[in-house]
Amino acid sequence: MLSAMARWEPNARERLVRAAIDLFAEQGYDATTVNGIAERTGLTKTTFFRHFPDKREVLFAGQELHSRILGEAVAAAPGTATPLQAVAAALDALAATFTDGQRDFATRLLAVIAANDELRERAAFKHAQLAAAMAGALRERGTPDPAAGLAAELGVRAFDDAFARWSDPSGERTLTDLAREALEELRTALAALG
Numbered sequence: 001m002l003s004a005m006a007r008w009e010p011n012a013r014e015r016l017v018r019a020a021i022d023l024f025a026e027q028g029y030d031a032t033t034v035n036g037i038a039e040r041t042g043l044t045k046t047t048f049f050r051h052f053p054d055k056r057e058v059l060f061a062g063q064e065l066h067s068r069i070l071g072e073a074v075a076a077a078p079g080t081a082t083p084l085q086a087v088a089a090a091l092d093a094l095a096a097t098f099t100d101g102q103r104d105f106a107t108r109l110l111a112v113i114a115a116n117d118e119l120r121e122r123a124a125f126k127h128a129q130l131a132a133a134m135a136g137a138l139r140e141r142g143t144p145d146p147a148a149g150l151a152a153e154l155g156v157r158a159f160d161d162a163f164a165r166w167s168d169p170s171g172e173r174t175l176t177d178l179a180r181e182a183l184e185e186l187r188t189a190l191a192a193l194g
Contacts (some may be wrong), residue, residue, distance in 0.1 A: 074137035087155035107165035
């Protein structure tokens with residue numbers, strides 16, 4: 001029987017995410033059930049489904065928020081900003097939402113996703129959604145395609161690269177610094193193409 005206290009503790013969504021990552025790491029994604037995740041947190045399966053449509057989406061919690069942060073930051077960039085400067089501002093805004101306390105979580109998240117085809121496919125979809133949010137905001141600023149789409153794709157690629165580097169538990173650099181560096185590396189690589 002679930003304790004009433006566990007069900008009413010705050011941060012049910014965060015607790016479900018952490019329990020899911022723990023279970024996916026311990027027993028694998030396929031062997032983990034929604035019931036198991038809910039039981040680990042002392043919550044019910046019904047509570048789980050109030051927060052997530054399925055166990056896969058637990059790993060991508062926050063995607064809507066991340067898309068909104070990126071789009072709003074692009075829109076808020078100075079009017080004189082180039083498309084890549086607006087994207088850099090968006091990456092700064094998104095990176096600022098991640099704390100050093102999330103590094104260990106990031107490491108485990110990336111490992112779980114890398115080990116499962118379905119999750120890698122979902123991660124690619126998330127990548128596309130984040131790029132679409134930035135590209136849409138760039139278009140609203142007057143950046144035409146293909147420049148808007150390319151700048152947005154470079155931004156998401158830079159963020160993904162930076163996130164992977166940042167997730168290294170021995171790392172000390174901030175996600176913001178790593179994202180800026182990754183975007184600059186991509187900008188340099190693009191220029192080298194001629």
